[in-house]
Amino acid sequence: MRRRLLVTGAGTGASDNLIRSLRGGDPSFWIVGVNSDRFVLKKSIADQRYLLPSAESEEFAAALVALVEREDIALVIPTTDVEVSALSEMREALGPRSFLPDRAAIARCQDKHALSAHLAAHAIPIADTRPVTDVDGLPDVFARLGGTPPYWCRARTGSRSLGAAPMRSPEQARAWMLYWEEMRGVPVTSFVVSEYLPGRDFLCQSLWKDGVMLLANSFERLSYFGGESNPSGVSSLSSLAKTVVDTRVLETSRAAVRSLGPRVSGVFSVDLKENRRGVPCVTEINAGRFFIGMTAFDHVSKHNLPLTFVRLALGEPVGLREEYDAVEDYYLVRDLDTRPGVFHADELFEGIETLPEATESAPEGPVA
Incomplete structure:
Protein backbone atom coordinates (compact mmCIF):
# COMPACT_ATOMS: atom_id res chain seq x y z
CA MET A 1 0.00 0.00 0.00
CA ARG A 2 1.27 3.46 -0.90
CA ARG A 3 2.04 5.54 2.17
CA ARG A 4 0.09 8.76 2.23
CA LEU A 5 1.72 11.92 3.56
CA LEU A 6 0.31 15.41 4.11
CA VAL A 7 2.54 18.45 3.60
CA THR A 8 1.44 21.91 4.70
CA GLY A 9 2.18 25.16 2.87
CA ALA A 10 1.55 23.44 -0.45
CA GLY A 11 2.71 25.48 -3.43
CA THR A 12 5.45 27.35 -1.58
CA GLY A 13 9.13 26.84 -2.28
CA ALA A 14 9.59 25.11 1.07
CA SER A 15 6.80 22.64 0.36
CA ASP A 16 7.77 21.92 -3.24
CA ASN A 17 11.44 21.38 -2.31
CA LEU A 18 10.36 18.99 0.43
CA ILE A 19 8.01 17.08 -1.87
CA ARG A 20 10.72 16.72 -4.54
CA SER A 21 13.11 15.41 -1.90
CA LEU A 22 10.57 12.88 -0.59
CA ARG A 23 9.77 11.63 -4.09
CA GLY A 24 13.47 11.39 -4.86
CA GLY A 25 13.85 9.11 -1.85
CA ASP A 26 10.69 7.06 -2.40
CA PRO A 27 8.61 7.62 -5.56
CA SER A 28 5.77 5.53 -4.12
CA PHE A 29 4.66 8.21 -1.64
CA TRP A 30 1.22 9.71 -2.26
CA ILE A 31 1.43 13.31 -1.11
CA VAL A 32 -1.51 15.51 -0.16
CA GLY A 33 -0.79 19.25 -0.05
CA VAL A 34 -2.79 21.81 1.93
CA ASN A 35 -2.80 25.59 2.03
CA SER A 36 -5.20 28.38 3.00
CA ASP A 37 -4.23 30.39 -0.09
CA ARG A 38 -6.01 29.11 -3.19
CA PHE A 39 -3.57 30.83 -5.56
CA VAL A 40 -0.44 29.36 -3.99
CA LEU A 41 -2.11 25.96 -3.60
CA LYS A 42 -2.92 25.83 -7.32
CA LYS A 43 0.77 25.60 -8.24
CA SER A 44 1.60 22.85 -5.76
CA ILE A 45 3.26 19.71 -7.11
CA ALA A 46 1.42 17.50 -4.58
CA ASP A 47 -0.66 14.57 -5.87
CA GLN A 48 -3.79 16.03 -4.26
CA ARG A 49 -4.50 19.57 -3.10
CA TYR A 50 -6.92 20.72 -0.41
CA LEU A 51 -7.89 24.23 0.61
CA LEU A 52 -7.93 24.44 4.42
CA PRO A 53 -8.40 27.27 6.92
CA SER A 54 -5.26 29.10 8.03
CA ALA A 55 -3.20 27.35 10.71
CA GLU A 56 -3.81 30.42 12.87
CA SER A 57 -7.61 30.05 12.71
CA GLU A 58 -9.86 28.22 15.17
CA GLU A 59 -11.23 26.05 12.36
CA PHE A 60 -7.85 24.64 11.32
CA ALA A 61 -7.59 21.74 13.78
CA ALA A 62 -11.00 20.24 13.06
CA ALA A 63 -10.55 20.62 9.30
CA LEU A 64 -7.11 19.02 9.35
CA VAL A 65 -8.21 16.07 11.48
CA ALA A 66 -11.18 15.48 9.17
CA LEU A 67 -8.88 15.52 6.14
CA VAL A 68 -6.36 13.20 7.78
CA GLU A 69 -9.14 10.69 8.44
CA ARG A 70 -10.68 11.08 5.00
CA GLU A 71 -7.41 10.54 3.12
CA ASP A 72 -5.95 7.96 5.53
CA ILE A 73 -2.86 10.11 6.11
CA ALA A 74 0.08 8.37 7.80
CA LEU A 75 2.07 11.51 8.65
CA VAL A 76 1.55 15.29 8.64
CA ILE A 77 4.69 17.36 7.90
CA PRO A 78 4.65 21.11 8.67
CA THR A 79 6.76 23.63 6.76
CA THR A 80 6.43 26.82 8.87
CA ASP A 81 6.74 27.72 12.55
CA VAL A 82 3.04 28.69 12.67
CA GLU A 83 2.06 25.23 11.44
CA VAL A 84 4.50 23.55 13.84
CA SER A 85 2.80 25.38 16.73
CA ALA A 86 -0.67 24.48 15.48
CA LEU A 87 0.19 20.79 15.10
CA SER A 88 1.88 20.79 18.49
CA GLU A 89 -1.35 21.94 20.13
CA MET A 90 -3.35 19.18 18.43
CA ARG A 91 -0.84 16.34 18.82
CA GLU A 92 -3.27 14.27 20.90
CA ALA A 93 -5.82 14.38 18.08
CA LEU A 94 -3.19 13.46 15.48
CA GLY A 95 -1.54 10.75 17.58
CA PRO A 96 1.24 8.93 15.68
CA ARG A 97 0.51 10.95 12.54
CA SER A 98 2.78 13.75 13.74
CA PHE A 99 6.45 13.60 14.73
CA LEU A 100 7.31 16.74 16.64
CA PRO A 101 9.53 17.90 19.49
CA ASP A 102 7.67 18.34 22.77
CA ARG A 103 5.62 21.46 23.47
CA ALA A 104 8.20 23.03 25.78
CA ALA A 105 11.01 22.70 23.23
CA ILE A 106 8.89 24.23 20.46
CA ALA A 107 7.77 27.14 22.63
CA ARG A 108 11.33 27.86 23.77
CA CYS A 109 12.74 27.76 20.25
CA GLN A 110 10.07 30.08 18.87
CA ASP A 111 10.99 32.83 21.37
CA LYS A 112 14.47 34.03 20.46
CA HIS A 113 15.11 35.71 23.81
CA ALA A 114 13.94 32.71 25.82
CA LEU A 115 16.12 30.47 23.65
CA SER A 116 19.17 32.71 24.06
CA ALA A 117 18.77 32.76 27.84
CA HIS A 118 18.37 28.98 27.90
CA LEU A 119 21.43 28.34 25.72
CA ALA A 120 23.56 30.77 27.74
CA ALA A 121 22.63 28.89 30.90
CA HIS A 122 23.94 25.71 29.23
CA ALA A 123 27.21 27.35 28.07
CA ILE A 124 26.23 27.18 24.38
CA PRO A 125 27.86 29.99 22.34
CA ILE A 126 25.32 32.70 21.52
CA ALA A 127 25.22 36.42 20.79
CA ASP A 128 24.77 38.35 24.04
CA THR A 129 21.07 39.28 23.83
CA ARG A 130 18.94 41.70 25.84
CA PRO A 131 15.16 42.12 25.86
CA VAL A 132 13.57 45.51 25.30
CA THR A 133 10.94 46.60 27.83
CA ASP A 134 10.51 50.18 26.56
CA VAL A 135 12.36 52.55 24.26
CA ASP A 136 13.46 54.76 27.15
CA GLY A 137 15.54 51.86 28.44
CA LEU A 138 17.52 51.41 25.21
CA PRO A 139 20.57 53.42 26.37
CA ASP A 140 20.91 51.02 29.29
CA VAL A 141 20.49 48.00 26.99
CA PHE A 142 23.29 49.25 24.72
CA ALA A 143 25.52 50.00 27.72
CA ARG A 144 25.03 46.50 29.13
CA LEU A 145 25.95 44.92 25.82
CA GLY A 146 29.23 46.85 25.76
CA GLY A 147 31.69 46.38 22.93
CA THR A 148 31.60 48.44 19.77
CA PRO A 149 28.72 49.15 17.37
CA PRO A 150 26.86 48.01 15.42
CA TYR A 151 24.41 45.96 17.47
CA TRP A 152 21.71 43.70 16.11
CA CYS A 153 18.02 44.51 16.54
CA ARG A 154 15.28 42.00 15.67
CA ALA A 155 11.87 40.71 16.70
CA ARG A 156 12.02 37.94 19.29
CA THR A 157 9.41 35.86 17.43
CA GLY A 158 8.64 35.36 13.75
CA SER A 159 10.71 34.24 10.80
CA ARG A 160 12.59 35.58 7.75
CA SER A 161 14.59 38.10 9.78
CA LEU A 162 11.50 39.96 10.97
CA GLY A 163 12.41 43.46 12.15
CA ALA A 164 16.13 42.73 11.82
CA ALA A 165 18.65 45.51 11.22
CA PRO A 166 22.03 46.66 12.54
CA MET A 167 21.93 49.69 14.86
CA ARG A 168 24.76 52.03 15.83
CA SER A 169 22.99 53.91 18.61
CA PRO A 170 20.02 53.78 21.00
CA GLU A 171 18.47 56.63 19.00
CA GLN A 172 18.50 54.57 15.80
CA ALA A 173 17.01 51.58 17.60
CA ARG A 174 14.31 53.75 19.16
CA ALA A 175 13.23 55.13 15.78
CA TRP A 176 13.30 51.65 14.22
CA MET A 177 11.17 50.02 16.91
CA LEU A 178 8.64 52.85 17.04
CA TYR A 179 8.29 52.64 13.26
CA TRP A 180 7.53 48.91 13.45
CA GLU A 181 5.08 49.47 16.28
CA GLU A 182 3.20 52.23 14.46
CA MET A 183 3.28 50.85 10.91
CA ARG A 184 3.30 47.08 11.44
CA GLY A 185 1.73 46.65 14.86
CA VAL A 186 4.83 44.99 16.35
CA PRO A 187 5.14 46.15 19.98
CA VAL A 188 8.44 47.53 21.21
CA THR A 189 8.47 44.74 23.81
CA SER A 190 8.62 42.23 20.94
CA PHE A 191 12.20 43.28 20.15
CA VAL A 192 15.60 42.21 21.40
CA VAL A 193 19.01 43.83 20.92
CA SER A 194 22.08 41.66 20.71
CA GLU A 195 25.77 41.52 19.97
CA TYR A 196 26.50 41.82 16.25
CA LEU A 197 27.87 38.67 14.62
CA PRO A 198 29.91 39.59 11.51
CA GLY A 199 31.19 36.16 10.46
CA ARG A 200 30.16 33.20 8.32
Whole structure:
Protein backbone atom coordinates (compact mmCIF):
# COMPACT_ATOMS: atom_id res chain seq x y z
CA MET A 1 0.00 0.00 0.00
CA ARG A 2 1.27 3.46 -0.90
CA ARG A 3 2.04 5.54 2.17
CA ARG A 4 0.09 8.76 2.23
CA LEU A 5 1.72 11.92 3.56
CA LEU A 6 0.31 15.41 4.11
CA VAL A 7 2.54 18.45 3.60
CA THR A 8 1.44 21.91 4.70
CA GLY A 9 2.18 25.16 2.87
CA ALA A 10 1.55 23.44 -0.45
CA GLY A 11 2.71 25.48 -3.43
CA THR A 12 5.45 27.35 -1.58
CA GLY A 13 9.13 26.84 -2.28
CA ALA A 14 9.59 25.11 1.07
CA SER A 15 6.80 22.64 0.36
CA ASP A 16 7.77 21.92 -3.24
CA ASN A 17 11.44 21.38 -2.31
CA LEU A 18 10.36 18.99 0.43
CA ILE A 19 8.01 17.08 -1.87
CA ARG A 20 10.72 16.72 -4.54
CA SER A 21 13.11 15.41 -1.90
CA LEU A 22 10.57 12.88 -0.59
CA ARG A 23 9.77 11.63 -4.09
CA GLY A 24 13.47 11.39 -4.86
CA GLY A 25 13.85 9.11 -1.85
CA ASP A 26 10.69 7.06 -2.40
CA PRO A 27 8.61 7.62 -5.56
CA SER A 28 5.77 5.53 -4.12
CA PHE A 29 4.66 8.21 -1.64
CA TRP A 30 1.22 9.71 -2.26
CA ILE A 31 1.43 13.31 -1.11
CA VAL A 32 -1.51 15.51 -0.16
CA GLY A 33 -0.79 19.25 -0.05
CA VAL A 34 -2.79 21.81 1.93
CA ASN A 35 -2.80 25.59 2.03
CA SER A 36 -5.20 28.38 3.00
CA ASP A 37 -4.23 30.39 -0.09
CA ARG A 38 -6.01 29.11 -3.19
CA PHE A 39 -3.57 30.83 -5.56
CA VAL A 40 -0.44 29.36 -3.99
CA LEU A 41 -2.11 25.96 -3.60
CA LYS A 42 -2.92 25.83 -7.32
CA LYS A 43 0.77 25.60 -8.24
CA SER A 44 1.60 22.85 -5.76
CA ILE A 45 3.26 19.71 -7.11
CA ALA A 46 1.42 17.50 -4.58
CA ASP A 47 -0.66 14.57 -5.87
CA GLN A 48 -3.79 16.03 -4.26
CA ARG A 49 -4.50 19.57 -3.10
CA TYR A 50 -6.92 20.72 -0.41
CA LEU A 51 -7.89 24.23 0.61
CA LEU A 52 -7.93 24.44 4.42
CA PRO A 53 -8.40 27.27 6.92
CA SER A 54 -5.26 29.10 8.03
CA ALA A 55 -3.20 27.35 10.71
CA GLU A 56 -3.81 30.42 12.87
CA SER A 57 -7.61 30.05 12.71
CA GLU A 58 -9.86 28.22 15.17
CA GLU A 59 -11.23 26.05 12.36
CA PHE A 60 -7.85 24.64 11.32
CA ALA A 61 -7.59 21.74 13.78
CA ALA A 62 -11.00 20.24 13.06
CA ALA A 63 -10.55 20.62 9.30
CA LEU A 64 -7.11 19.02 9.35
CA VAL A 65 -8.21 16.07 11.48
CA ALA A 66 -11.18 15.48 9.17
CA LEU A 67 -8.88 15.52 6.14
CA VAL A 68 -6.36 13.20 7.78
CA GLU A 69 -9.14 10.69 8.44
CA ARG A 70 -10.68 11.08 5.00
CA GLU A 71 -7.41 10.54 3.12
CA ASP A 72 -5.95 7.96 5.53
CA ILE A 73 -2.86 10.11 6.11
CA ALA A 74 0.08 8.37 7.80
CA LEU A 75 2.07 11.51 8.65
CA VAL A 76 1.55 15.29 8.64
CA ILE A 77 4.69 17.36 7.90
CA PRO A 78 4.65 21.11 8.67
CA THR A 79 6.76 23.63 6.76
CA THR A 80 6.43 26.82 8.87
CA ASP A 81 6.74 27.72 12.55
CA VAL A 82 3.04 28.69 12.67
CA GLU A 83 2.06 25.23 11.44
CA VAL A 84 4.50 23.55 13.84
CA SER A 85 2.80 25.38 16.73
CA ALA A 86 -0.67 24.48 15.48
CA LEU A 87 0.19 20.79 15.10
CA SER A 88 1.88 20.79 18.49
CA GLU A 89 -1.35 21.94 20.13
CA MET A 90 -3.35 19.18 18.43
CA ARG A 91 -0.84 16.34 18.82
CA GLU A 92 -3.27 14.27 20.90
CA ALA A 93 -5.82 14.38 18.08
CA LEU A 94 -3.19 13.46 15.48
CA GLY A 95 -1.54 10.75 17.58
CA PRO A 96 1.24 8.93 15.68
CA ARG A 97 0.51 10.95 12.54
CA SER A 98 2.78 13.75 13.74
CA PHE A 99 6.45 13.60 14.73
CA LEU A 100 7.31 16.74 16.64
CA PRO A 101 9.53 17.90 19.49
CA ASP A 102 7.67 18.34 22.77
CA ARG A 103 5.62 21.46 23.47
CA ALA A 104 8.20 23.03 25.78
CA ALA A 105 11.01 22.70 23.23
CA ILE A 106 8.89 24.23 20.46
CA ALA A 107 7.77 27.14 22.63
CA ARG A 108 11.33 27.86 23.77
CA CYS A 109 12.74 27.76 20.25
CA GLN A 110 10.07 30.08 18.87
CA ASP A 111 10.99 32.83 21.37
CA LYS A 112 14.47 34.03 20.46
CA HIS A 113 15.11 35.71 23.81
CA ALA A 114 13.94 32.71 25.82
CA LEU A 115 16.12 30.47 23.65
CA SER A 116 19.17 32.71 24.06
CA ALA A 117 18.77 32.76 27.84
CA HIS A 118 18.37 28.98 27.90
CA LEU A 119 21.43 28.34 25.72
CA ALA A 120 23.56 30.77 27.74
CA ALA A 121 22.63 28.89 30.90
CA HIS A 122 23.94 25.71 29.23
CA ALA A 123 27.21 27.35 28.07
CA ILE A 124 26.23 27.18 24.38
CA PRO A 125 27.86 29.99 22.34
CA ILE A 126 25.32 32.70 21.52
CA ALA A 127 25.22 36.42 20.79
CA ASP A 128 24.77 38.35 24.04
CA THR A 129 21.07 39.28 23.83
CA ARG A 130 18.94 41.70 25.84
CA PRO A 131 15.16 42.12 25.86
CA VAL A 132 13.57 45.51 25.30
CA THR A 133 10.94 46.60 27.83
CA ASP A 134 10.51 50.18 26.56
CA VAL A 135 12.36 52.55 24.26
CA ASP A 136 13.46 54.76 27.15
CA GLY A 137 15.54 51.86 28.44
CA LEU A 138 17.52 51.41 25.21
CA PRO A 139 20.57 53.42 26.37
CA ASP A 140 20.91 51.02 29.29
CA VAL A 141 20.49 48.00 26.99
CA PHE A 142 23.29 49.25 24.72
CA ALA A 143 25.52 50.00 27.72
CA ARG A 144 25.03 46.50 29.13
CA LEU A 145 25.95 44.92 25.82
CA GLY A 146 29.23 46.85 25.76
CA GLY A 147 31.69 46.38 22.93
CA THR A 148 31.60 48.44 19.77
CA PRO A 149 28.72 49.15 17.37
CA PRO A 150 26.86 48.01 15.42
CA TYR A 151 24.41 45.96 17.47
CA TRP A 152 21.71 43.70 16.11
CA CYS A 153 18.02 44.51 16.54
CA ARG A 154 15.28 42.00 15.67
CA ALA A 155 11.87 40.71 16.70
CA ARG A 156 12.02 37.94 19.29
CA THR A 157 9.41 35.86 17.43
CA GLY A 158 8.64 35.36 13.75
CA SER A 159 10.71 34.24 10.80
CA ARG A 160 12.59 35.58 7.75
CA SER A 161 14.59 38.10 9.78
CA LEU A 162 11.50 39.96 10.97
CA GLY A 163 12.41 43.46 12.15
CA ALA A 164 16.13 42.73 11.82
CA ALA A 165 18.65 45.51 11.22
CA PRO A 166 22.03 46.66 12.54
CA MET A 167 21.93 49.69 14.86
CA ARG A 168 24.76 52.03 15.83
CA SER A 169 22.99 53.91 18.61
CA PRO A 170 20.02 53.78 21.00
CA GLU A 171 18.47 56.63 19.00
CA GLN A 172 18.50 54.57 15.80
CA ALA A 173 17.01 51.58 17.60
CA ARG A 174 14.31 53.75 19.16
CA ALA A 175 13.23 55.13 15.78
CA TRP A 176 13.30 51.65 14.22
CA MET A 177 11.17 50.02 16.91
CA LEU A 178 8.64 52.85 17.04
CA TYR A 179 8.29 52.64 13.26
CA TRP A 180 7.53 48.91 13.45
CA GLU A 181 5.08 49.47 16.28
CA GLU A 182 3.20 52.23 14.46
CA MET A 183 3.28 50.85 10.91
CA ARG A 184 3.30 47.08 11.44
CA GLY A 185 1.73 46.65 14.86
CA VAL A 186 4.83 44.99 16.35
CA PRO A 187 5.14 46.15 19.98
CA VAL A 188 8.44 47.53 21.21
CA THR A 189 8.47 44.74 23.81
CA SER A 190 8.62 42.23 20.94
CA PHE A 191 12.20 43.28 20.15
CA VAL A 192 15.60 42.21 21.40
CA VAL A 193 19.01 43.83 20.92
CA SER A 194 22.08 41.66 20.71
CA GLU A 195 25.77 41.52 19.97
CA TYR A 196 26.50 41.82 16.25
CA LEU A 197 27.87 38.67 14.62
CA PRO A 198 29.91 39.59 11.51
CA GLY A 199 31.19 36.16 10.46
CA ARG A 200 30.16 33.20 8.32
CA ASP A 201 26.49 32.18 8.28
CA PHE A 202 25.86 28.46 8.87
CA LEU A 203 22.89 26.10 8.99
CA CYS A 204 22.72 22.63 10.53
CA GLN A 205 19.79 20.21 10.25
CA SER A 206 19.60 17.22 12.55
CA LEU A 207 17.19 14.37 13.17
CA TRP A 208 16.67 13.07 16.72
CA LYS A 209 14.91 10.21 18.49
CA ASP A 210 14.63 9.92 22.28
CA GLY A 211 17.60 12.18 22.95
CA VAL A 212 19.93 10.63 20.37
CA MET A 213 21.04 12.46 17.23
CA LEU A 214 20.70 10.05 14.33
CA LEU A 215 21.58 12.16 11.29
CA ALA A 216 22.86 15.68 10.58
CA ASN A 217 24.09 17.82 7.70
CA SER A 218 25.38 21.38 7.40
CA PHE A 219 25.50 24.29 4.98
CA GLU A 220 26.65 27.89 4.61
CA ARG A 221 24.67 30.84 3.28
CA LEU A 222 26.68 32.95 0.84
CA SER A 223 24.14 35.49 -0.45
CA TYR A 224 20.53 36.37 0.27
CA PHE A 225 17.22 37.14 -1.39
CA GLY A 226 16.67 40.87 -1.08
CA GLY A 227 19.83 41.36 0.94
CA GLU A 228 20.91 44.36 -1.08
CA SER A 229 17.63 46.17 -0.37
CA ASN A 230 17.16 45.17 3.30
CA PRO A 231 18.51 47.39 6.09
CA SER A 232 20.10 44.27 7.55
CA GLY A 233 21.85 43.32 4.31
CA VAL A 234 20.77 39.70 4.91
CA SER A 235 17.71 37.48 5.19
CA SER A 236 17.03 33.91 6.21
CA LEU A 237 16.41 33.05 2.54
CA SER A 238 19.66 32.26 0.77
CA SER A 239 20.00 32.83 -2.96
CA LEU A 240 23.36 31.04 -2.90
CA ALA A 241 24.40 28.42 -0.36
CA LYS A 242 26.83 25.54 -0.23
CA THR A 243 27.41 22.31 1.64
CA VAL A 244 30.16 22.39 4.26
CA VAL A 245 31.92 19.97 6.58
CA ASP A 246 32.56 21.80 9.84
CA THR A 247 32.66 19.89 13.11
CA ARG A 248 32.41 23.16 15.09
CA VAL A 249 28.98 23.75 13.56
CA LEU A 250 27.93 20.16 14.21
CA GLU A 251 29.08 20.06 17.84
CA THR A 252 27.55 23.41 18.74
CA SER A 253 24.25 22.50 17.08
CA ARG A 254 24.19 19.09 18.73
CA ALA A 255 24.84 20.59 22.17
CA ALA A 256 22.13 23.21 21.61
CA VAL A 257 19.48 20.66 20.65
CA ARG A 258 20.50 18.26 23.40
CA SER A 259 20.05 21.06 25.96
CA LEU A 260 16.34 21.21 25.09
CA GLY A 261 15.61 17.97 26.92
CA PRO A 262 16.93 14.49 27.67
CA ARG A 263 14.60 12.77 25.18
CA VAL A 264 14.26 15.28 22.34
CA SER A 265 12.79 13.88 19.13
CA GLY A 266 12.03 15.24 15.68
CA VAL A 267 13.87 17.50 13.26
CA PHE A 268 15.78 20.60 14.38
CA SER A 269 17.17 23.25 12.02
CA VAL A 270 19.81 25.41 13.71
CA ASP A 271 21.04 28.80 12.47
CA LEU A 272 24.55 29.85 13.52
CA LYS A 273 26.77 32.84 12.78
CA GLU A 274 30.40 33.46 13.69
CA ASN A 275 31.22 36.17 16.20
CA ARG A 276 34.21 38.50 15.99
CA ARG A 277 36.46 35.70 17.29
CA GLY A 278 35.26 33.26 14.63
CA VAL A 279 33.19 31.16 17.06
CA PRO A 280 29.90 29.83 15.59
CA CYS A 281 27.05 31.10 17.79
CA VAL A 282 23.49 29.79 17.73
CA THR A 283 21.06 32.51 16.61
CA GLU A 284 17.89 30.43 16.43
CA ILE A 285 16.52 26.91 16.27
CA ASN A 286 13.59 25.98 14.04
CA ALA A 287 12.10 23.06 15.95
CA GLY A 288 9.90 20.62 14.07
CA ARG A 289 10.61 21.67 10.48
CA PHE A 290 13.26 21.56 7.79
CA PHE A 291 15.07 24.58 6.38
CA ILE A 292 13.17 26.10 3.47
CA GLY A 293 15.72 25.45 0.73
CA MET A 294 18.24 22.96 2.06
CA THR A 295 16.20 19.84 1.21
CA ALA A 296 17.30 20.52 -2.38
CA PHE A 297 20.71 19.10 -1.41
CA ASP A 298 19.34 15.70 -0.40
CA HIS A 299 20.20 13.95 -3.65
CA VAL A 300 23.93 14.68 -3.21
CA SER A 301 24.05 13.39 0.37
CA LYS A 302 24.48 9.78 1.41
CA HIS A 303 21.14 9.84 3.24
CA ASN A 304 17.91 11.58 2.30
CA LEU A 305 17.06 13.41 5.53
CA PRO A 306 13.30 13.97 4.88
CA LEU A 307 12.91 10.33 3.86
CA THR A 308 14.73 9.24 7.02
CA PHE A 309 12.42 11.55 9.01
CA VAL A 310 9.34 9.85 7.53
CA ARG A 311 10.67 6.35 8.14
CA LEU A 312 11.55 7.23 11.72
CA ALA A 313 8.13 8.82 12.30
CA LEU A 314 6.39 5.71 10.97
CA GLY A 315 8.34 3.45 13.31
CA GLU A 316 10.62 1.92 10.69
CA PRO A 317 14.27 1.11 11.53
CA VAL A 318 16.75 3.56 10.01
CA GLY A 319 20.05 2.05 11.21
CA LEU A 320 21.66 5.40 11.96
CA ARG A 321 23.28 6.93 15.03
CA GLU A 322 25.42 10.10 15.28
CA GLU A 323 25.83 10.18 11.49
CA TYR A 324 27.30 13.45 10.17
CA ASP A 325 26.27 13.25 6.52
CA ALA A 326 28.13 16.30 5.25
CA VAL A 327 29.80 16.77 1.88
CA GLU A 328 31.92 19.60 0.53
CA ASP A 329 31.54 22.04 -2.35
CA TYR A 330 28.01 21.55 -3.64
CA TYR A 331 26.30 24.86 -4.36
CA LEU A 332 22.59 25.67 -4.25
CA VAL A 333 21.46 28.47 -6.58
CA ARG A 334 17.96 29.87 -6.08
CA ASP A 335 16.00 32.65 -7.72
CA LEU A 336 12.39 33.67 -8.16
CA ASP A 337 10.33 31.70 -10.69
CA THR A 338 13.00 29.03 -11.19
CA ARG A 339 13.60 25.59 -9.77
CA PRO A 340 16.64 25.47 -7.43
CA GLY A 341 19.84 24.23 -9.04
CA VAL A 342 22.53 22.20 -7.27
CA PHE A 343 26.02 22.02 -8.75
CA HIS A 344 29.40 20.76 -7.61
CA ALA A 345 32.20 23.32 -7.69
CA ASP A 346 33.85 21.47 -10.58
CA GLU A 347 30.68 21.78 -12.68
CA LEU A 348 30.80 25.57 -12.51
CA PHE A 349 33.54 25.48 -15.15
CA GLU A 350 31.71 23.12 -17.51
CA GLY A 351 29.70 24.46 -20.43
CA ILE A 352 30.49 28.09 -19.62
CA GLU A 353 32.61 30.08 -22.04
CA THR A 354 34.35 33.40 -21.48
CA LEU A 355 35.84 36.02 -23.73
CA PRO A 356 39.55 36.40 -22.96
CA GLU A 357 39.32 40.18 -22.93
CA ALA A 358 36.40 40.10 -20.45
CA THR A 359 37.86 37.60 -17.98
CA GLU A 360 39.55 40.14 -15.73
CA SER A 361 36.49 42.33 -15.22
CA ALA A 362 33.66 39.76 -15.18
CA PRO A 363 32.05 39.29 -11.73
CA GLU A 364 31.93 35.69 -10.51
CA GLY A 365 29.54 36.00 -7.56
CA PRO A 366 30.28 35.61 -3.86
CA VAL A 367 33.66 34.23 -2.90
CA ALA A 368 33.39 31.12 -0.71
